[in-house]
Amino acid sequence: MRDAALQLFARHGYAAVSMRMIAKATDVQVGALYLYTPDKQSLLFDLMQTHMQDLLSELRALPSPDCPVAALEDFTRFHIRFHRARSDAVFIAYMELRNLEPENFARIEAMRREYEASLEAILTRGKSAGMFAVPDTKLATFALIAMLTGVNTWYREGGRLSLARVEDIYWEMVRKAVGIST
Amino acid sequence: MRDAALQLFARHGYAAVSMRMIAKATDVQVGALYLYTPDKQSLLFDLMQTHMQDLLSELRALPSPDCPVAALEDFTRFHIRFHRARSDAVFIAYMELRNLEPENFARIEAMRREYEASLEAILTRGKSAGMFAVPDTKLATFALIAMLTGVNTWYREGGRLSLARVEDIYWEMVRKAVGIST
DNA sequence: GTCTATAGCGAGATAGAC
DNA sequence: GTCTATCTCGCTATAGAC
Numbered sequence: 001m002r003d004a005a006l007q008l009f010a011r012h013g014y015a016a017v018s019m020r021m022i023a024k025a026t027d028v029q030v031g032a033l034y035l036y037t038p039d040k041q042s043l044l045f046d047l048m049q050t051h052m053q054d055l056l057s058e059l060r061a062l063p064s065p066d067c068p069v070a071a072l073e074d075f076t077r078f079h080i081r082f083h084r085a086r087s088d089a090v091f092i093a094y095m096e097l098r099n100l101e102p103e104n105f106a107r108i109e110a111m112r113r114e115y116e117a118s119l120e121a122i123l124t125r126g127k128s129a130g131m132f133a134v135p136d137t138k139l140a141t142f143a144l145i146a147m148l149t150g151v152n153t154w155y156r157e158g159g160r161l162s163l164a165r166v167e168d169i170y171w172e173m174v175r176k177a178v179g180i181s182t
Numbered sequence: 183m184r185d186a187a188l189q190l191f192a193r194h195g196y197a198a199v200s201m202r203m204i205a206k207a208t209d210v211q212v213g214a215l216y217l218y219t220p221d222k223q224s225l226l227f228d229l230m231q232t233h234m235q236d237l238l239s240e241l242r243a244l245p246s247p248d249c250p251v252a253a254l255e256d257f258t259r260f261h262i263r264f265h266r267a268r269s270d271a272v273f274i275a276y277m278e279l280r281n282l283e284p285e286n287f288a289r290i291e292a293m294r295r296e297y298e299a300s301l302e303a304i305l306t307r308g309k310s311a312g313m314f315a316v317p318d319t320k321l322a323t324f325a326l327i328a329m330l331t332g333v334n335t336w337y338r339e340g341g342r343l344s345l346a347r348v349e350d351i352y353w354e355m356v357r358k359a360v361g362i363s364t
Numbered sequence: 365g366t367c368t369a370t371a372g373c374g375a376g377a378t379a380g381a382c
Numbered sequence: 383g384t385c386t387a388t389c390t391c392g393c394t395a396t397a398g399a400c
Contacts (some may be wrong), residue, residue: 012280015197018393032366035393093279098194133358135351137341142336143355145331150328161321169317173325176315177359200375212385216377 001036003027006047010088012094014044044096045104051089052111058082061120068126069180075119076114076174077167084163087152094149116141122176133179144174183208183218188229192270197277226278227286233271234293240264241300250308250363258356259349261330266345275330298323300360305360316356326356330358339345 003064004025019040023030037043062078065071083090093112097105120141126132134140148170156168186207192200201222205212211230219225230236244260245251265272273301275294279287308314330352 003249006380008314013195013197015195016281019395020393029367030366030394031396040394099198135354136343139348140355141353142332143352146332146335147325147329153328154324161318166321169321170325172317173359177355177362179358201377202375211385212376213378213386217383222376 001028001033002043005043006088006092009044009047009096010091011070014040014092014099020075020097024182039101041101041104041129045100045108047089048093048096048100048104048111049111051093052108052115054086055115056111057083059115061138068129069175070130071122072126072132072178073171075122076144076148076171079145080151080167081163083149083152084155090149090152109133112175116145121143126178126180139179146175147173147177183210183215184225184229188270188274189226191226191229191278192273196222196274196281210235223281223283223286224272226274227282227290228281229271230290233275234297235269236268237264238293239298239299250304250313251313251357253304254308254356254362255305255315255353255359258326258330258353261332262349262352263325263345265331265334266337272331272334294302298327301327308360308362313362322360326359329355329359340345 001022003015005022008025012110019030019033026033037046053086062074065074070144086120093108097108100108111170123132123134123140125136126161127137151166151170155163160171185205187199187204190203194203201215205215208215219228222234240364241260244256245247247256275290279290302319305314305316305319305322309316310318333352334349335346343351
């Protein structure tokens with residue numbers, strides 16, 4: 001049921017999806033859905049929260065190399081791979097923020113900021129070490145994340161490039177953008 | 183009324199906005215809205231189409247310098263400024279695509295591709311001239327547009343940086359990303 | 365644990381008075 | 383050109399049988 005809801009929310013938007021649609025996709029009658037979620041809003045929040053928790057826990061599970069260049073490369077490849085594998089959840093976590101009640105919104109936002117902070121820390125380390133040339137670490141963080149997440153808007157399985165090749169190309173662009181010369 | 187609808191759609195999402203809400207924001211009764219639009223779907227499409235037409239016509243009105251570097255800088259600054267000035271419309275044009283009927287969707291998509299093509303043309307020219315080092319012009323196009331559009335997700339009037347300064351910083355990152363050395 | 369049935373509400377759109 | 387009133391529909395959520 002959570003999978004069905006995820007896919008439907010991503011495709012049509014939270015507000016446009018009815019509990020009836022979720023029930024049909026789950027092969028169950030409407031009333032039965034309420035055995036698994038107290039209401040529609042909680043279902044949305046649950047999906048978003050699970051997604052963000054997965055993101056943070058997998059990020060923490062990454063090796064953290066001392067070298068900022070290696071750390072940035074790991075982050076770049078991780079971000080592309082993780083987000084690509086869960087495009088529905090990514091889309092929802094970004095688009096449906098406005099459908100959350102304020103308290104729930106704040107919790108999701110906090111997790112997103114934590115994720116961003118881990119990238120900014122890498123940039124700051126590299127800059128201090130004289131290995132990166134970024135005009136502003138905050139803006140570079142936003143720029144890189146937007147750029148990498150953008151892969152989801154166009155990448156399709158079986159297209160011109162494999163995901164591994166896409167990772168390589170984006171890593172090259174990231175490398176240049178932050179002024180790594182080698 | 184179009185302004186009110188634009189703001190409401192951007193804030194709450196097309197599906198979550200009722201004609202009653204638009205009526206209230208327009209200081210008019212619900213029935214009167216149908217003097218200005220045949221239905222809600224047409225209203226959405228109209229807003230998106232107008233936005234994309236404005237984007238393309240302002241883009242065409244830009245000077246087109248022979249030098250690819252200058253052209254890319256113009257594009258970068260134009261994109262940031264234009265999108266910033268219409269963040270509601272930008273948000274809608276991206277997020278509400280799925281709420282369009284197939285035919286309307288195709289028309290908006292065609293305009294978006296035309297916009298992307300104009301950036302790709304700049305990249306291709308610069309690459310041929312040996313002035314840019316981009317591994318793949320298609321991906322670089324997507325990457326740059328995503329990166330620049332991302333400004334809208336965080337920029338707030340009266341924040342730490344003026345928009346002019348933001349333009350400068352992003353231009354520096356773009357310049358590096360496509361391998362312009364000077 | 366899942367069903368059917370339904371309460372209660374708000375939606376989009378239209379009709380007809382003014 | 384705008385209003386009020388209303389039609390018809392589909393929504394979330396719940397109740398109660400099995």
